[in-house]
Amino acid sequence: MDKNRSHFLVRFRGLIQAGAALLTNIHLPNFLKGTLYQGKGKYLCVPGLNCYSCPGAAGACPIGAFQAVVGSSKFRFSYYVTGILILLGVLLGRFICGFLCPFGWLQELLHKIPSPKLSTRRLKPLRYIKYAVLLIMVVLLPAVIVNTSGMGDPFFCKYLCPQGVLEGAIPLSLTNAGIRAALGKLFSWKFCILLAVVVGSVVFYRPFCKWLCPLGAVYALMNHVSLFQMRVDRDTCVSCGACAKACPMDVDITRTPNHAECIRCGKCIKSCPTKAICYQYGFGDKSKTEIKEN
Amino acid sequence: MLSKKAIVQVLFLLAAVMMIGYGAWRGEAGTVFTKAIRLCMECVGIG
Numbered sequence: 001m002d003k004n005r006s007h008f009l010v011r012f013r014g015l016i017q018a019g020a021a022l023l024t025n026i027h028l029p030n031f032l033k034g035t036l037y038q039g040k041g042k043y044l045c046v047p048g049l050n051c052y053s054c055p056g057a058a059g060a061c062p063i064g065a066f067q068a069v070v071g072s073s074k075f076r077f078s079y080y081v082t083g084i085l086i087l088l089g090v091l092l093g094r095f096i097c098g099f100l101c102p103f104g105w106l107q108e109l110l111h112k113i114p115s116p117k118l119s120t121r122r123l124k125p126l127r128y129i130k131y132a133v134l135l136i137m138v139v140l141l142p143a144v145i146v147n148t149s150g151m152g153d154p155f156f157c158k159y160l161c162p163q164g165v166l167e168g169a170i171p172l173s174l175t176n177a178g179i180r181a182a183l184g185k186l187f188s189w190k191f192c193i194l195l196a197v198v199v200g201s202v203v204f205y206r207p208f209c210k211w212l213c214p215l216g217a218v219y220a221l222m223n224h225v226s227l228f229q230m231r232v233d234r235d236t237c238v239s240c241g242a243c244a245k246a247c248p249m250d251v252d253i254t255r256t257p258n259h260a261e262c263i264r265c266g267k268c269i270k271s272c273p274t275k276a277i278c279y280q281y282g283f284g285d286k287s288k289t290e291i292k293e294n
Numbered sequence: 295m296l297s298k299k300a301i302v303q304v305l306f307l308l309a310a311v312m313m314i315g316y317g318a319w320r321g322e323a324g325t326v327f328t329k330a331i332r333l334c335m336e337c338v339g340i341g
Binding site for chain 2: 036037038040042043045052053057059061064065068069072074075078079080081082083084086087089090091115127153154157158160163164165168169172179182184186187189190191194222225227228283284285
């Protein structure tokens with residue numbers, strides 16, 4: 001991918017995010033009807049964190065789908081969903097977080113609200129929480145803690161994911177009195193989490209993506225082997241540090257272009273005074289990280 | 295000649311396709327579909 005195409009992608013990232021959110025939830029009339037889409041698209045998983053109980057959802061949430069399979073009485077692991085996640089991870093990596101995830105986009109929009117902004121540079125250890133969430137709440141607990149029928153709860157969806165409330169409970173309860181009447185303490189708990197993420201997103205950049213999202217954790221692990229990579233041209237890089245300063249995910253792209261936390265947002269591409277950074281797509285290592293020492 | 299990273303990427307892609315095929319063959323896609331077309335009580339906070 002050449003520099004012009006990289007700048008094009010970065011320039012229209014907001015539009016791409018909006019388009020991706022719309023495509024992921026394309027069945028808009030269902031919001032008015034208060035029903036869910038029940039077509040064959042739901043055999044497949046969407047790339048971003050998007051609740052399948054959203055009336056407009058075009059596909060299954062990969063994290064919810066994984067828990068549904070491991071929590072069923074028939075299976076203890078999901079090869080199907082893991083395969084989809086590996087495929088998406090290798091093809092796109094955390095480009096999905098930066099360009100295609102509806103919940104990531106929402107957090108970015110909230111961060112645009114004028115307010116004092118807080119840095120997360122000193123909170124880097126919190127990044128590891130999302131791997132624990134993935135391992136414990138998504139993989140282990142639904143498979144291990146089961147009822148007498150051998151079925152486990154989707155622990156992440158049930159106790160932590162704010163998307164179910166935002167995309168499922170709120171729109172459905174507006175049109176369906178039965179659902180509205182059934183919402184109780186669990187809804188209140190999850191609503192508090194949603195509220196915390198909303199408020200947190202105004203002051204921090206993408207707090208849920210950085211610290212809690214198990215889907216982000218999967219793509220973070222795949223970022224090193226993804227075909228979608230960052231490239232730093234060592235001949236034009238002047239080591240000014242502008243990219244590291246501009247990075248909202250606290251990554252120094254010149255040192256680790258395929259860092260697990262890099263969501264390919266392209267802020268570094270935009271900030272580089274010598275246009276030394278661009279996207280690269282293809283097999284093999286395209287990063288060329290070595291920079292000249294001054 | 296493929297680099298070491300390219301070989302790893304190809305292996306991951308092959309593994310992913312095989313896992314999707316195997317998972318679909320043993321009925322996981324049906325489980326995903328069944329869950330995804332119904333209201334997820336846990337997700338929306340009903341329990």
